[in-house]
Amino acid sequence: MPLPKPNLDNRTFQDIVDEAKQRICQLSPEWTDHNVSDPGVTLIELFAWMTEMLIYRLNQVPERNLISFLDLLGIELQPPEAARAEVTFTLTKPLLPPGPQRPRDAPLLIPAGTEITTRQRRAAAVDPQDGNGLLAPARAAEPVVFSTDTDLELRAPESDRPRILLFDDEEKQRASVNHDERFAVFSAKPQAGESLQIGTPTDLSGHTLELNVTCETIDGIGIDPDDPPLEWEGYCGRNQWRKAICEKDGTRGFNQTGAIVLRLPSGMRPRRSGDATTTDRYWVRCRLRQNESNQYQKPPQVQQIRLVGVWGGTVSATQAVVIRNELLGVSDGAPGQRFQLAGHPVLPLDPAERLQVENDDGSWTDWRQATAGHFGDSEGQPHFLLHRISGEICFGPQIREPDGQSRQYGDIPPRGRRIRMTRYRVGGGASGNVPAGSLTELVRSLAYVDSVTNHEAATGGCDAEDLERARLRARQLVRTGQRAVTTGDYEYLAAQFLREYRPPGVARVRCLPPDPAEQGPNPPIRLLLVLPVNKPDPKREEMEVPEDVRVKVEEYLKTCSMLTTSVRVRAPRYVQVRVFARMKAVTPEENNAVRREAEIRLYRFLHPIHGGPRGNGWPFGRALFLTDVIALLQTIPGLDYIEWLTLQREGDDPGAGPVMLEEDHLILSQRHRVELI
16 A cells, blocks of 8 residues: 655644634733634634645655655555454264265365354443433444355265274384274373374364264273363374364263264375275374373273264364455556455455456456566566555556656556456454454355354454554665574564465564584574464464474575575474462452452463563563562452462472573463462
8 A cells, every 4th residue: 555645734724723812812912802703813814824725735745755765665554464263164963974874975065255254242331421321222343254265175984984003102003903892092001192093084184073982991090081181183294293172072081982072183194004005094193191190090991983974174264355256447548547446455365366357259368466566577468556455456557768758567458448356355454353252153154054163263463554663664674675684684584574475474583693502513593483372371382383484484584694694493492381379369259250360360471472571472581480470460359368379390390499491482381270268
């Protein structure tokens, strides 16, 4: 969007008249008639009119030099970013595998562009002028609309009998299980890291899968059946396993017959496990996690595991309203034509979103967007510019060169030809960062879909850039010049690159000099990326930098770095910390409120993105002291006193000592324990 031109003086004619009248009492108290019929007031209005014309001319050059300089650098206001969320569709009945008397259920397609919205809520407010205090209806807030990014094709399993393999804590296969064979899920002395793996030839990425587990006896003793020490994961290639969400465990840790419902991760990949004659399968595993106080004393026994069916699936969605086949107008054949889209701000165009110009025979020709922000040396090329904030589409201008010749940049749609957009998306802004459970309404109903929701909050939405931020960005751009020398250069360039490559970008960037312990003649600079996660207690694996992001950032920074300088991109080393607190409320009735407020404060304070003393993320390398937590908790309303308080670093015993961090360390919260006496 073109930069707005600010005013140095925003006073109007009436403002000047009012200001002059206010000074009459001070400068000429004997002048008492201030009505418009007074000749003196007439002169004031005349001079105010002349002054307003001068102010108008002055405002034509308010920060013209600065704005012209920004235009020269090609800097425009950055458009708003759209929030993203994972939405889960639940079916009215499951898609079943083939059975003795029935065929396999047909696949179900939920198309890309399916719109989900928040429920429109109408608030109530008290009219302050109404003496009886009746509630008056308030204006309803506009719902926020999200659209799915890709097709979601739900498939029933090819068979209800999966392949089952057992692995030890070193990920070595120790057994293969027949379908009706009774087996122990873990070894005689269960060890953390052992796993049960379930394989199927059907790609169930992003599916909600129900398993039926038959357990004849209660053998897995020693655990909390309401919180068994089990982690479900899906194999996603390159020896990487991603977390699967266990929505329901009716077996209570493999101790009774029941159903297990899993939300599997997206991007699962097949692999071959077992003997060489087996086919590739998609694998889901149940892994025993480390938990000394909640561990199996004996392995649970399972008689049978069966795939019941698919209850739905999860797909990514973006805060956007999809507009299709919009006719923009008819070309008049002149250079520099501009057309206005009906909706804006516009999200970045994907390959399926095209601008087309009509041909003589009624067909349509695609025109390409000039992605560099200008037409460049594109004479005769079918290019156009899109200002995403204003929704304005511009075709190439014709400019007179110093030698008097006219040069056309880009092509001109022929006179009388219609112009249309096949598809584009409108959205973006901080309003899209809706909490979990907000996206629950389908704009248009879908067959066999019972409900939809987002289990986690939407993240990444931000408003359009203002002029002041553009000025700050211009200073950084001039200082760095697309070359990286200082640590600040690396941080700025990495953040700018990620904003374009992987919206919503990165939450925090930290560049550190080479590790002194690194051996070799040219150790790399360390660049730490903190990805945006809108959760109070994110897990370590959720904060890791994806491989594709790491490679892309390193390749980009290599083009900006000096010779012989190398960069290693990774996540910070996260240190998980747990707080144990015993407190007393002023009254027993306040126990729940005090406990809830204490937990909210702890998770917010010990957070890599929103935590720390200033609320902008826990500082890199800053130690956590007991006094920090005491100062945090002692101001809770309704708290009488804190009886005792301890800190526990992952792998250490609880204590009062500080949790020391190195310069590349950040804090993550474990499950805190707050007791009220």
